[in-house]
Amino acid sequence: MIVTLPNLKFLDDRPVFDDDRRRANAFERGGMDEEREEIKKIKKEKEDKHWANHEAFQLMVQKARAEKKEEDNEKEAKKESMKEMMARAK
Numbered sequence: 001m002i003v004t005l006p007n008l009k010f011l012d013d014r015p016v017f018d019d020d021r022r023r024a025n026a027f028e029r030g031g032m033d034e035e036r037e038e039i040k041k042i043k044k045e046k047e048d049k050h051w052a053n054h055e056a057f058q059l060m061v062q063k064a065r066a067e068k069k070e071e072d073n074e075k076e077a078k079k080e081s082m083k084e085m086m087a088r089a090k
Contacts, residue, residue: 003028 002008002024008016019042026038 001011002016002021006021010016022042023035023038027035030037
């Protein structure tokens, strides 16, 4: 049904997802063996996307830490100059 009706959105009150459509098309092309290969491809794509998101998150954390460190260094420099100003004022 999924293969013959490309605009099908629901089947038996359940949504038809892109992965379902890919599996159905693979089965039509080459039977169970082709469908199994498609399942492997889908799984690899999801894993690759997961790890890409993980790496992007790690980069975001590193950037935030570097910015925080820089901000703390600037605050520390201001404190020292305030101390110097107070010493000069005495």
